Amino acid sequence: MSSTDDNHARQGRAARLRMALAESPPLLWSFLYFFCLLSGYYVLRPVREAMAASSDVEAVFPPALIAFFAGRGVALGEFTLQFIFTAVFLIMLLLQPVYGWLVSRFARRVFLPVIYGFFIATLLVFYAMFDSGVAGRGLAFILWITVFNLFAVAVFWSFMADVYSNTEARRYYGYIGAAGTIGAFTGPILTRALVQTVGIANMMLVSAALLVVCVVCILRLRRYAVLREAERRLVSGEKPMGGEILAGLKLIVSEPLLRWLALMVVLGVGIGTLLYNEQNRIARTAFATAEERAAFFSTLDLAVNSLTLVVQLLVTRALMSRFGIAPALLIPGAAIILGFSILSASPLPLMVAIVQVVTRASEFSLAKPARETIYTRVGREWRYKAGAAIDTVVYRGGDLTFVWVHKFLAAFGSNVVFGAGLVIASAMTFSAWRLLREEAKLPSERAPRGDARSGDGAPA
Template structure:
């Protein structure tokens, strides 16, 4: 196939138009390296969870929430004073420095305090850096561009999510668990170099400047805006439902009395299935769905699909059914819900984009994890009860998604000073 024809087919697949290729390329590569680094670390976090013990994971989730409570004001302070470039250098630089420190701590063995600290830190860092990445994306692309291109950018992350576990599997015996932390640090630095080169086709000069405002402006924005409050509720409820399924998976896997090697293989196969399906959804489905049916339908599709396997789980409690739910929920979350949710933030001003978004993606998401973990522990439901409790949750998620789609359409169309972005028109939004 001639090169020109191949390039044209790639453009058609990605929805890329003239002048957008460079920004799309560096965005794709930045998310590729970022999630490759995280998925090198993810098995390390799961190993730390084994050291902590499944019966104590709700405490680890609560400590993660505590970590978020400490990080969010620091991030708000930095975002109000640093340019986009300096903010990226600070957050990514701190991430790699802490990884190097943990590598030195666990090189001679993994004491319980180190396992708990590393589990919490990986859970915190993942949300912070991914939230910052998507904030830069929302700062660089217009409304309609986001609906066309965010699915393909997310596909870069899912491609990295396939490479990361492969690197771990091939190198862990050579470098050890502690050595993986340095491998991940190198990948995250590569991500930083790519993200620093991203400048969207319609970005304006102010996009790289400090956003100003107070440290707690993000919380104030969420409380004061019905639109942002609905996005926050969507994130919290998604975390609660996901945590219920995660804990039930852990309980059923433990009850299956598998060997450690078999458990590791099972989780690896699960991650592979999730990431392959997410990649297909991001590259082929997400952009087209957001353009043709709008963000509301895109946000509602996955929760509605989950009602079927949840009903099956209630009728026939089994580990295989829980794993099926995990594949649909996680792949749909990465492949459809995440790109659509990120596109919602293109309809708000820069300060909410950097501050309220970070509060939602980090503090409130981890609050949902902690809430879900304690509700699961306190309720003590059997598998059937967990499934029946989750069904109203996913139906509520679908309803919230549809409502947000309608609000997004109005928010994006509002002129400056009335809830609009105040950014250049670019491609005018069409579907909500």
């Protein structure tokens, strides 16, 4: 392509973005919201990764916990990831009914700020812990940031499904995702620029400030959600949705679409977990210090975010607007199958890193936005309860399952690990195909929408 053609293409993309902003005023607030949310997370992510991959068990676990397991003949350092994933899953199980109670009993204008307010308050607690050097802060932080990432992002996409219609979602979610990806770039840059000067403790305050901006965006976006609900005669999110506390898990069991969606997420988590564990094993043996490991993970994050942003800006919108969500769900599966086929034959460290980048980038830029558009066509209980249950309990259940599967398979070598990953990737692609068949049964956006169908957990 000549430089002139390239300039014209860039101008065309910029014009489309300006047109989208003019057509949809809430887009700017959505951009700022997701940008600040992922910036706040990625400010702290390198710290988590360095801790999780640390070969110094005392840097991760409190001395009392190490002594407890040692007294029972268990070297806790050999089960770092297994312990963390198990603990996170148990925390998710405990938090699920609390979250279900909150969204059932309180209106959207209450529970959204409360959820983010909780994360801001806990960041202030971590500031005090890291500033004073409290023992066990490493494990506590790893568990907290994992829970934060899942719940905060799940709530974000549920809220976006209140603000945008299905047609708008297919047009705009790629742009919104790109704003988040830019935030994911910005977070590590802030950490690199500030952490040496201000220390880890003060990075908690930086992240908390970004989450405060998220709360402001929620308050600004709320009126657009109210307008959309009024225009389409949907049950107002300004009223408590009621229902059972564990309705989300029950819907997953009873509804075929949600079952296939949950299975697709679990298998996708399985692929990511196998790669993550192999990546950590490589980092543990290849790098001697936490700083070297943090630099390695930062480089991977940069590569993932770069590829994600390119796809979001150049591919996602055009693909979903023209062809719907099918290509966005199936293309990542095909790419992962190819990658694991190569890894099962030749598990070179560089190839592991490349497949990790492609896997995560395709999830963030294609599969995740495609899945989230489905929630624009269903009721509030599906969005806030079932959607959150899939993104938290089901997600971490998959993590827990496959972290132990990896522990077993790793004894037979990397070829066996990636051979199993190839089978899992094939099953994930099949579940995506079945999900598409169920999604096609949902009423079209032009179908009549009554209050009952849009508020009782049935498809809207």
